[in-house]
Amino acid sequence: MTEGTLRRTLPPALDEFLIEGPCRLHGKVAISGAKNAALPALAASLLTGETVTLANVPAVADIRTMGKLLAGMGVSVDRHPDGTVVLCASELSSTEASYDLVRTMRAAILVLGPLLTRFGEAWVSLPGGCAIGVRPVDLHLKAFEAMGARIAVEKGYIHAHISRVGPQAGRLKGATIAFPMPTVTGTENVMLAAVLARGITRIENAAREPEVEDLARLLTSMGASVEGAGSSTITIEGVESLCGTAEAHGIIPDRIEAGTYLAAAALTGGDVTALDARPEHLAAFLNALAETGASVTSTSEGVRVQGAEKPRAHDIVTAPHPGFPTDLQAQFMALSTQAEGTSRIVETIFENRYLHAIELARLGADITIDGATAIVRGPRRLEGAPVTASDLRASAALVLAGLRAEGETRVRRIYHLDRGYSGMAEKLNGLGARVKRVAG
Ligand code: EPZ
Numbered sequence: 001m002t003e004g005t006l007r008r009t010l011p012p013a014l015d016e017f018l019i020e021g022p023c024r025l026h027g028k029v030a031i032s033g034a035k036n037a038a039l040p041a042l043a044a045s046l047l048t049g050e051t052v053t054l055a056n057v058p059a060v061a062d063i064r065t066m067g068k069l070l071a072g073m074g075v076s077v078d079r080h081p082d083g084t085v086v087l088c089a090s091e092l093s094s095t096e097a098s099y100d101l102v103r104t105m106r107a108a109i110l111v112l113g114p115l116l117t118r119f120g121e122a123w124v125s126l127p128g129g130c131a132i133g134v135r136p137v138d139l140h141l142k143a144f145e146a147m148g149a150r151i152a153v154e155k156g157y158i159h160a161h162i163s164r165v166g167p168q169a170g171r172l173k174g175a176t177i178a179f180p181m182p183t184v185t186g187t188e189n190v191m192l193a194a195v196l197a198r199g200i201t202r203i204e205n206a207a208r209e210p211e212v213e214d215l216a217r218l219l220t221s222m223g224a225s226v227e228g229a230g231s232s233t234i235t236i237e238g239v240e241s242l243c244g245t246a247e248a249h250g251i252i253p254d255r256i257e258a259g260t261y262l263a264a265a266a267l268t269g270g271d272v273t274a275l276d277a278r279p280e281h282l283a284a285f286l287n288a289l290a291e292t293g294a295s296v297t298s299t300s301e302g303v304r305v306q307g308a309e310k311p312r313a314h315d316i317v318t319a320p321h322p323g324f325p326t327d328l329q330a331q332f333m334a335l336s337t338q339a340e341g342t343s344r345i346v347e348t349i350f351e352n353r354y355l356h357a358i359e360l361a362r363l364g365a366d367i368t369i370d371g372a373t374a375i376v377r378g379p380r381r382l383e384g385a386p387v388t389a390s391d392l393r394a395s396a397a398l399v400l401a402g403l404r405a406e407g408e409t410r411v412r413r414i415y416h417l418d419r420g421y422s423g424m425a426e427k428l429n430g431l432g433a434r435v436k437r438v439a440g
Pocket of ligand 1: 036039107133134135136137138139140141181182183184185186207326327349350351392393420
């Protein structure tokens with residue numbers, strides 16, 4: 001096979017970004033719907049035989065994967081060009097989530113709760129680990145056992161079912177679930193199961209992310225009884241059945257996408273407005289940007305950040321919402337390479353979320369990793385070089401650093417980016433960057 005045909009047949013997974021730097025970003029960028037709100041919302045369609053309509057669903061790979069997973073079970077999934085997705089789970093042909101799909105997207109675990117509570121059984125492949133950590137699902141499974149499910153792991157699959165005999169007769173029962181640590185999809189999975197369980201479920205130490213609140217809003221619109229979402233204690237009273245959405249449920253804007261472009265504004269000394277971004281979803285992150293000397297303002301259009309000429313060093317510790325989001329840690333590290341002084345970054349959520357540090361060092365950054373702490377010394381002049389992405393948010397950090405680096409930065413394996421950012425090259429070029437997507 002000649003080089004030419006080989007190139008033509010390579011999958012997009014080997015695409016790369018070529019970034020010409022440095023640049024100063026300026027202008028307004030449209031923020032898409034939140035991937036991490038849309039994923040549980042898509043899974044919620046399994047809870048009813050009626051039509052569920054979701055608006056502002058982002059066009060990203062993880063959403064396409066979840067759509068494929070649901071369609072594979074017999075759910076009708078229609079995506080419209082305007083980002084509306086119409087789903088209907090009136091008939092299911094299977095209650096199985098295959099390894100092939102789950103291994104590419106761990107959030108597929110979110111189908112377990114709805115399948116179990118509506119159909120009494122589910123087969124979901126154990127999600128593998130990923131670059132940022134082992135990421136077990138033990139807390140999800142313990143919660144379902146507390147609600148009366150039988151859980152077995154057979155041949156790499158989680159087999160969850162409810163005994164059809166005895167007091168339960170095929171239905172989950174409400175329980176008090178006290179999580180030892182907040183888990184976002186763990187909280188969402190229990191919510192998705194509890195809405196049709198018999199009795200009351202109380203989730204203690206629940207995740208407080210805006211995406212959890214958005215799911216509660218959707219479930220309530222479908223007839224569920226959910227109180228306390230957004231706080232550490234969520235109370236759900238199970239109902240007999242749920243209906244579809246009377247009108248489209250609008251997915252909230254993606255706070256991590258917004259934070260990524262606002263970090264880019266600070267890193268390039270630019271001036272960017274993230275349209276529709278909600279400051280209350282990003283308070284800890286925006287405070288940290290302001291501490292580096294950036295000017296952060298909330299406008300009628302969204303959130304505006306003007307970067308400082310000379311950013312100041314600032315320490316951060318990631319934490320569950322409303323703390324500093326782990327999904328913006330890598331982007332903040334890229335900014336810290338330009339800050340005057342030493343920044344200490346402590347990652348408390350995942351055990352291996354510093355893979356971007358080694359790649360940033362290839363561009364000239366001075367970063368020392370000591371366990372969960374990263375020490376970033378700046379400012380350092382960055383010079384373009386080839387770098388390789390390892391996970392979704394690490395890839396974003398490498399792109400941001402490439403915007404500041406002098407010369408050409410080639411970011412490989414940008415399929416990681418495609419999982420959570422739609423049209424990133426176009427959005428950055430609309431802000432004055434020079435980013436080209438090329439076949440790998
Ligand atoms: C969600 O992952 C997000 N994904 C992640 O975003 C995000 O980084 C993470 O929350 C933390 O905010 C989605 O919402 C689809 P966790 P999730 O359960 O739910 C441990 C992105 O970039 N844990 O809140 O999987 C776990 O190991 C992605 O969009 C258990 O030990 O994360 C971690 O240390 C990356 N047992 C901590 O809890 C469990 O059963 C928090 O994880 C579950 C979690």
